[in-house]
Amino acid sequence: MDYATAQSKDFPYSFFLTKDIDLLLPVKIATVEGSREKKPFTALLEDPALKFTGVQTSDYSDIYVTCQIFADNKPLTVPIRTSHKPFENRWAWNEWLVLPIKYRDLPVTAQLALTVWDIQGPRKVAPIGGTTIRLFGKNNSLKEGKHKLYLWPEREADGSVHTATTSKIYDRGEMDRLEKRYDKNDIDRLEWLDNLAFRQIEKINQRESSKSKKLYLYIILPKFEDFPAIFSEPEYELSVAPPLSTTSAPIQFVPSTIIDSSMNVIVDPEITCENPVEAKHRRLVRSHRNGPLDRDLKPNAKIRDELNQILKYPPTKSLTSEEKDLLWKFRFYLTRDKKALTKFLKCVVWTDPTEAKQAVDLLSQWADIDVDDSLELLGANFVNRAVRGYAVGQLQKADDDELLLYLLQLVQAFKFENISEKSSSSNESSLVAFLIDRAIKNPILGNNFHWYLMVECEDKLFGKMYARVAYQYLTAMTMVLSGGQRRDILLRQGVLIETLSKISKSIYELKDIRPKKIEMLRTSIADPKHALLSFPPLPLPLDAGIEVTGIIPEKSTVFKSSLLPLSLVFSCVGGTEYPNPSEASTSLVKVIFKTGDDLRQDQLVIQIITLMDKLLRKENLDLKLKPYKVLATSSDHGLMQFIPSSSLANILSEYNGSLLLYLKAHHPDEKALATYGVNPEVMDTYVKSCAGYCVITYLLGVGDRHLDNLLLSPEGHVFHVDFGFILGRDPKPFPPPMKLCKEMVEAMGGANSSHYQRFKSYCYVAFNILRKNANLILNLFALMVDANIPDIKIEPDKAVWKVQEKFRLDLTEEEAIKFFQNLINDSVSALFPQVIETIHKWGQYWRK
Template structure:
């Protein structure tokens, strides 16, 4: 409130020197609602102007939430890739965020007026695909088709044939050829659609494309988690840690509606367990190992991939407090790459059944995972030691993220006003601060994380029981 002091600080900011000397986490924090002075925020934008396009994409989700005229740095505005994601990020906020809808609409209009005719045509085609194809109504259409085909069997031989007709009418105008035999309604609560199609022929790729189309879930939370996984991977790569994360594509296209990329040659842990004994497969420690052995003859390479990816997702899911980790939300490729999906519960906001917390361990490290690493009957192995003790990849991954705790906490803090169900107050940030051991020494942090590993190993049977119940309920 002292004018002279404000002028002095403004002078210091104008003469800051090289903007890249400003810590990136601090620059992002200066764009939050806690800092409204335009010259303070201008310093943050100068720092962001030093980033490459790939680096801007890492933080674009947060930049959209900051003051609109600063959301996209001018030097990056001409990138088509950034423009694509920027358009959909802002559009989903226009359709889904009650508090800032008008502000976001103005920002979106300003971008569309200046993005150029080529980009405008591309975005128009994308919107037409979402809207004209009536994808958001397909679940209702499918129900109607099933009823209709029961009444008029002579017209269509099956509901699938009727669906094929509708997809031709609705979607083939967008130059997509659906592989109907692979399209299905998934069994989860919101009945998402699994769609596979061949894109129009192009010089780059003609490989089939698979997407899951979801209606009824706020995919912005999934986008935030996946964005954070990408950032975590880059932090680990800087430390020469390659933990084989698979941050698949996910984008919200409107209010509680969007698309998720499918991962090729991957199945759920539940599917593997069911194929090896039904619900009892959840207790078979060698079920996952036998499946991997049948898929890949190069067992040593496969196990190494599994150990690294398991370590990466153990640390990532613990730090982000990801819940609902049943065996249908964990997948594995036939090359041994483990990965997690469906991030509807984060920051320790875990599911409860009759008031009892469904999550019994900090992260998933079950006996069948340990069996692949060679830990049988509590006897350690080289791979398990690599995971936990000797070369310490889990601990290295955890401490690497802890060294960037300011950045991670800032990224989540900026998203507090988006209206996400599990990220809506400062209290939600307490989980991140606790798991990253903010204010504690590195030795204390090491002991803390090692204790979490021991809890997971000791209580792994409880996870197996939970998975057994999940398969049993699915069978029913």
């Protein structure tokens, strides 16, 4: 609307409508009047920090004002603040602040919340006072002009409907009344006399304000000449609804990107409410009276096919109401199928006591379920204690080695156990009691259980709960034979990790060349006060099966990486064999201690790789994977196993761009013509490990794959490190589906060699084996949704879907093979990653 036309005599209206005002809302912050009392000396003695507050340092400290729009107990804008101004004898800004909201978008309940802030201490502010004013007054007219707002002492303005910081004051004096009448043009104006009068009035007002112990904030709201602005909502035209179809169909949500701008989307507030007719129908169908009739009910061939299709759904698939009714109807028939239990429990309405009791009674009749289904029942979607207790009962059948594979997720499942804050006993949660019992019986399992709990104790939301579980664990440990000794071992491990953390931080903060940092590390290890040179046998936190007795200073060093991780060589108890066969005779353990990095994401990826390796071996497919151990001991430090190897970038640089020359240099065999002079076992290991990691890194969406984080051991093991990007995230544009460069293919003899054909065959078989175990992996990721894993935390609701998408469960085995064949071809022929690799190589060169 053209507001200039409003002043025309021919204009037929005497007011504006806010829906027509397409302007941002400005507010002028004028002054703060009044005086502030300094804190007495006695208060300063009780709290010395008060001497840093603004009122103690100056009569007119550098205060500032923030303002924000609220409506219906919700903020409509972000807070906007005044600029910094130094004050000498008066708090005056006279500054216009433009709020990021237009007049047309203001609801009738809009309120302006203003807070005056002052210095409370170093890098800390506190409210001097706050006030809240409604933007619309009587007859829903927009307020204009100058306003004197009372500041409620030491309160931040709240924008709630029933605000406790209302701007209304009831002790207005004659001066305030005259000022208001003058602003409304109720008093005749005479400019020369008004100027003289207001100059004297201003002096009197300042003198009175300086004596007042109350604080007032003066603001100015814009005026629209002689025409008031009246609140009015935009009118929406309702489109004619299409005729209802005779066949019902599930509601399909249309993406916002394809909605026509002319369409008006109206949200139905009752869309999530249960239909009372359907609810009554469900209660009648699922009542106890129908139990005897349903017990002997069997599906026909067509319905049996429908049930089998439902049972093949992945854990993320939501069931329709028709599918839920079908599962309930044939629940007794389905008790013989172990895969049907999780689907059946999803169709139960647990808020209905009758229905919940029927479902719980059926648990004892059901066929024993697999571990992957037990893990699903421990997720966030199942809160019934009987169901969770049943899942724990099934887990008790797993041995300690299998339990260790899922321990990381089982500890995360504590968050869904609904443990009360006042609980001091592990009996409240069957899962907690079960894991504590197994951890006490097995020291290696107990070692990992302890460190998983310690890391979770740092969680802001669940930290106290995990601390109570850790206390229950240590208390229960002292009740068994030699439990006190095991408790002392865990405490000694904590001291060791804390000492290494302090040394690592000191080295990182040292502003000197790397040799000086190495010298500092070795000096710190040899320092008697750190007790690192020699100590009684202690299970290594990274692998409790290895007992270490000290750190060897001269063999320890500092890596060149930006975070300066420590390379520590521990001496072992005589006869201890290191997991790496090449170092079994040395009785030495080399580990990496890393500070300043959250290793929980690496820990999760390595755990999943270890699990996938077990699943492949179970199907007699050994792909020679080498998942190194990782243990996060805090949110910013942890331990990693060291495996002798070199990055592909270094190998290609040293061996004239050939991985084959590297393998031949370490394991030559002149008679092995089929393997190009490399030991056949080494070549077999290389081909298999390439295939295994190509499949696994594709499924996990591992990103940032360059030749510096792909390693190759002299025995031919290819493996990946540094999992800072997973689930499809990648810092580089257009990443290939998997990291398979031409140099890796050339080491197999080229694209036409028999070894490359074997490589592709291993990929196809491994992909289909892991697809059969997709539910287990998806359930493990579902339990990690709230685990503070960086790449999961970005979109926790989509994390499981991202993994499921990689499995392509919609394809048959033959279609899956063709699909993966295309992935391999795309990865090898991708040109852009080669350009990025070259850029990365030059970047590393100039960094050095």
